Amino acid sequence: xxxxxxxxxxxxxxxxxxxxxxxxxxxxxxxxxxxxxxxxxxxxxxxxxxxxxxxxxxxxxxxxxxxxxxxxxxxxxxxxxxxxxxxxxxxxxxxxxxxxxxxxxxxxxxxxxxxxxxxxxxxxxxxxxxxxxxxxxxxxxxxxxxxxxxxxxxxxxxxxxxxxxxxxxxxxxxxxxxxxxxxxxxxxxxxxxxxxxxxxxxxxxxxxxxxxxxxxxxxxxxxxxxxxxxxxxxxxxxxxxxxxxxxxxxxxxxxxxxxxxxxxxxxxxxxxxxxxxxxxxxxxxxxxxxxxxxxxxxxxxxxxxxxxxxxxxxxxxxxxxxxxxxxxxxxxxxxxxxxxxxxxxxxxxxxxxxxxxxxxxxxxxxxxxxxxxxxxxxxxxxxxxxxxxxxxxxxxxxxxxxxxxxxxxxxxxxxxxxxxxxxxxxxxxxxxxxxxxxxxxxxxxxxxxxxxxxxxxxxxxxxxxxxxxxxxxxxxxxxxxxxxxxxxxxxxxxxxxxxxxxxxxxxxxxxxxxxxxxxxxxxxxxxxxxxxxxxxxxxxxxxxxxxxxxxxxxxxxxxxxxxxxxxxxxxxxxxxxxxxxxxxxxxxxxxxxxxxxxxxxxxxxxxxxxxxxxxxxxxxxxxxxxxxxxxxxxxxxxxxxxxxxxxxxxxxxx
Numbered sequence: 001x002x003x004x005x006x007x008x009x010x011x012x013x014x015x016x017x018x019x020x021x022x023x024x025x026x027x028x029x030x031x032x033x034x035x036x037x038x039x040x041x042x043x044x045x046x047x048x049x050x051x052x053x054x055x056x057x058x059x060x061x062x063x064x065x066x067x068x069x070x071x072x073x074x075x076x077x078x079x080x081x082x083x084x085x086x087x088x089x090x091x092x093x094x095x096x097x098x099x100x101x102x103x104x105x106x107x108x109x110x111x112x113x114x115x116x117x118x119x120x121x122x123x124x125x126x127x128x129x130x131x132x133x134x135x136x137x138x139x140x141x142x143x144x145x146x147x148x149x150x151x152x153x154x155x156x157x158x159x160x161x162x163x164x165x166x167x168x169x170x171x172x173x174x175x176x177x178x179x180x181x182x183x184x185x186x187x188x189x190x191x192x193x194x195x196x197x198x199x200x201x202x203x204x205x206x207x208x209x210x211x212x213x214x215x216x217x218x219x220x221x222x223x224x225x226x227x228x229x230x231x232x233x234x235x236x237x238x239x240x241x242x243x244x245x246x247x248x249x250x251x252x253x254x255x256x257x258x259x260x261x262x263x264x265x266x267x268x269x270x271x272x273x274x275x276x277x278x279x280x281x282x283x284x285x286x287x288x289x290x291x292x293x294x295x296x297x298x299x300x301x302x303x304x305x306x307x308x309x310x311x312x313x314x315x316x317x318x319x320x321x322x323x324x325x326x327x328x329x330x331x332x333x334x335x336x337x338x339x340x341x342x343x344x345x346x347x348x349x350x351x352x353x354x355x356x357x358x359x360x361x362x363x364x365x366x367x368x369x370x371x372x373x374x375x376x377x378x379x380x381x382x383x384x385x386x387x388x389x390x391x392x393x394x395x396x397x398x399x400x401x402x403x404x405x406x407x408x409x410x411x412x413x414x415x416x417x418x419x420x421x422x423x424x425x426x427x428x429x430x431x432x433x434x435x436x437x438x439x440x441x442x443x444x445x446x447x448x449x450x451x452x453x454x455x456x457x458x459x460x461x462x463x464x465x466x467x468x469x470x471x472x473x474x475x476x477x478x479x480x481x482x483x484x485x486x487x488x489x490x491x492x493x494x495x496x497x498x499x500x501x502x503x504x505x506x507x508x509x510x511x512x513x514x515x516x517x518x519x520x521x522x523x524x525x526x527x528x529x530x531x532x533x534x535x536x537x538x539x540x541x542x543x544x545x546x547x548x549x550x551x552x553x554x555x556x557x558x559x560x561x562x563x564x565x566x567x568x569x570x571x572x573x574x575x576x577x578x579x580x581x582x583x584x585x586x587x588x589x590x591x592x593x594x595x596x597x598x599x600x601x602x603x604x605x606x607x608x609x610x611x612x613x614x615x616x617x618x619x620x621x622x623x624x625x626x627x628x629x630x631x632x633x634x635x636x637x638x639x640x641x642x643x644x645x646x647x648x649x650x651x652x653x654x
Contacts, residue, residue, distance in 0.1 A: 034141050034171055035090025035115040053180065053254055054143045057167040061111045061147040062094070064265050068109050068149065069096050071269055075276055076101040080109070085320060090115035095323045099330065103158075103280045107151045108326035114144040118170065133170060133179050140178060143169045147265065148309070150327040151276075156292035157425060158279035159190035159197065160238070160299065161272050162327070164309065165265045167258075180254065182261045183245035185220065186268060187228055189238030189299060191292040193349045195359070197275045198239050202359045204271035205242055205264070212260045220244045225356040230302050235353040237302045282425045291346050293333035300332050345426075387615050390437070390602040397430045398630040419632050420447075438617065445520070446623035450636040454518040455623050458650065461641045513551035515624035516640075516650065548650055549624040556621045565616035 032040075038055060045051075047059045069080050078101045086092035093112035098104055118126070118140045127133045133140070146166030153160065165184030172178050188201050202221070209216035224243035229236050242264070247257050303310050313324035340346035420431070435443045449455055547558045555561060602615060602625075627637040642650070 033090065033115065034143050039090070053258060054145060054167065054169050057145050057258070058113055060262060061145060061165070061265075065094065065096065065109055065111050065147055068269065071273060072098070072104070072107060072109070072151070075273065075280070076103040076107075078102060080107070085323075087114065093320070093323060095320075095326065097326060101154075103153055103155075103276065105152050105154045106330040107149075108323075109147070109149045110323050110326055111147045112145070112320075112323065114142075116142055116144075118142050141171045143167075143171075146184070148327070149268075151272075152296070152329045153276060153280060155280050155282060156191045156284050156288045157194075157282040158276050159188050160296075160329075162187055162189065162238075163265075163268055165261050167261070179248065181246045181248035182257045183247065184261060184264065185224055185241060185243035186264070186271070187224055187238050187241035187243070188272075189295070190349070191295045192288070192345055193239065193352060194279070197279070198357075198359045200274065201239075201241065201271050204267055206360060208263045208267040209242065209260075211263060212256070216244075216260070217242065221358075228302065230298055230306070232305070233298065233301070235298075235350065236356055237299060237353075239352065239359070240356055283423075284425070290333065291340070293331060294335060294338060295349075296329040296332040297334045300328055303327055387602045390615065393430060393434065393437075394602060394625070394629060397427055397434070398632075438622065442617070442619050442622060445619040446626060447633075449517060449520055449619065449623040450627060450633055452520065453636065453638065454520060455627055455636065456516045456518075456638045456640050457624075457627070458514045458516055458640055458642055458647065460647060461643050513624075513628065514647075514650075515549040515551070515620075515627070515637075517547050517549055517556075517620040517623060519545045519547070547620045549621050551621070551624060551628060554615075554621070556618050558618055558620055561616055561618040561621060564618060 034054075038052070041047075041051065041055065047055045049056070073079055076098060078098060080096040080098045083095040083097070084092065085095070091113035093110060096109045098107040101107065120138055123133055123137055123140055127135065144166065146164060149161075149163040151161050163184075163186040165182075167180070167182050169180040170178040186205065188198065190197065206217040209220065220242035221240060224240045225236060227243045228238060228240065247260070251257070252260070310324060310327070314321065340350060420428075423431070431443070435441075547556055549556045555565075626633050
């Protein structure tokens with residue numbers, strides 16, 4: 001046995017220096033961010049009415065984006081380009097853009113979901129409007145979600161429209177909610193102002209606001225007028241709409257505020273689709289397109305200089321610049337010291353932009369500083385008589401200063417094209433007004449008579465006009481004096497009652513104002529039989545009938561004119577009809593259709609409409625009047641020379 005003794009190994013002592021004691025607290029884990037918690041909620045339970053408001057807002061704007069894009073694609077006929085993108089710290093967005101479309105030059109409907117952190121400087125700046133934000137915070141997590149849309153149509157008659165609705169929320173470091181608010185609005189920016197479009201747009205928005213609070217529309221409209229203003233130009237960007245921000249729990253609870261934002265966003269399609277549908281195919285000139293480009297330049301100025309949303313987006317870390325600048329038009333123009341022509345439609349728009357209007361109650365003298373309804377007395381101006389109104393309407397329609405062919409020169413009849421298609425939108429609107437004013441479908445029937453060549457202007461043969469076709473004023477002298485004395489000798493005693501003692505001016509060479517209009521009825525096609533002999537004979541005679549129209553004396557030989565001139569009175573009595581009288585005030589003595597100083601009046605020598613009554617008219621008379629006053633339609637009239645005997649016979653026949 002070895003002399004060395006066996007020594008067992010020493011037991012190892014456990015190292016307890018770094019081991020936690022049983023009484024130590026467990027280490028704290030990092031609190032998940034808002035983005036991480038929201039992703040977990042979406043995966044586990046989806047989005048319900050009990051979900052956080054930020055998730056419900058995100059779901060809502062995605063649904064509305066899809067609906068709006070689908071409707072706009074129906075209008076344009078082309079598809080939007082859809083881009084989905086994500087952000088490193090959570091969130092992302094969907095950009096839907098249509099460029100070089102059939103209706104829209106550029107259109108964008110974007111949504112963005114942003115998770116981030118507000119630094120101390122941003123918190124202090126936002127506390128000015130949101131006292132709920134905790135003071136003395138080094139940073140705050142925030143969430144922002146919104147839908148932004150800008151549509152720039154190709155046609156300058158169609159307005160640009162902007163829309164944005166958003167939700168903002170901040171959170172404390174322990175995960176509790178800190179503050180929240182909604183914001184947004186929509187506004188219309190036309191290059192050419194149509195009052196009916198402005199009224200429809202504002203009326204639709206007002207109805208959406210009124211369904212939640214009657215004070216919202218006047219308050220948010222004023223806010224919109226003040227916000228969307230190019231202060232360096234001294235004019236608004238457009239004709240307004242509504243704009244609101246910081247709608248938080250100081251006014252409404254979260255559910256009611258969310259419901260209001262939902263109603264406003266859903267009101268967009270009914271507010272704009274009828275307008276773009278009406279204006280997208282209207283004719284326009286190169287000059288009107290240039291004006292649109294100038295107005296778009298002003299749009300760009302506001303977005304880059306004054307818009308807070310653009311500034312916020314560009315200053316956000318990892319910002320998607322393409323989506324932020326989506327609001328800018330594809331083309332724009334700046335002209336040095338450009339001023340629109342005075343009295344033009346362009347100048348009218350500028351005047352409106354310098355002084356915002358109340359488009360719903362625009363007839364009231366409501367101060368711009370207050371939108372409260374007021375009871376005021378309105379002194380109504382004297383309304384024109386029907387004859388005076390129609391005279392003004394036709395003078396405007398046939399004005400030689402219009403862009404259509406001159407009314408003073410008879411244009412040859414085109415072979416294939418419809419001359420009315422070349423009319424500017426202003427004259428088309430006047431035709432629509434006439435179509436509504438005259439008994440339907442009288443205007444269309446009168447145009448049909450001209451188009452079918454059924455209207456003939458009757459003029460005396462040159463050899464029988466007694467000098468009407470030539471200027472006889474150069475032959476003045478002793479012969480004229482002798483003729484005047486001869487006329488005085490043969491004039492009957494009562495002539496002074498009817499004839500003016502002053503010499504009458506020579507009548508115009510081609511203004512006899514007498515037309516022959518053939519019936520537009522076609523000959524009967526049914527087979528003649530003994531039972532229908534009388535009906536066949538009457539229909540055949542009617543198809544070959546013609547009517548005599550005298551514009552100067554304002555009458556037509558057709559039965560329709562007679563019924564128009566002498567309507568059936570329900571309670572007629574001789575005492576109920578005032579006798580006609582001729583006086584120097586309001587009388588017609590010494591006037592013909594040419595009126596005073598070379599003018600004319602709808603109704604010719606007729607006394608109708610003097611007391612506010614309507615002027616009798618029929619399709620034959622209206623066709624002759626349009627041919628007489630509007631050179632554009634003069635080529636649709638046949639001119640026929642007749643002798644005195646035939647002219648007299650036509651007079652007896654009429």
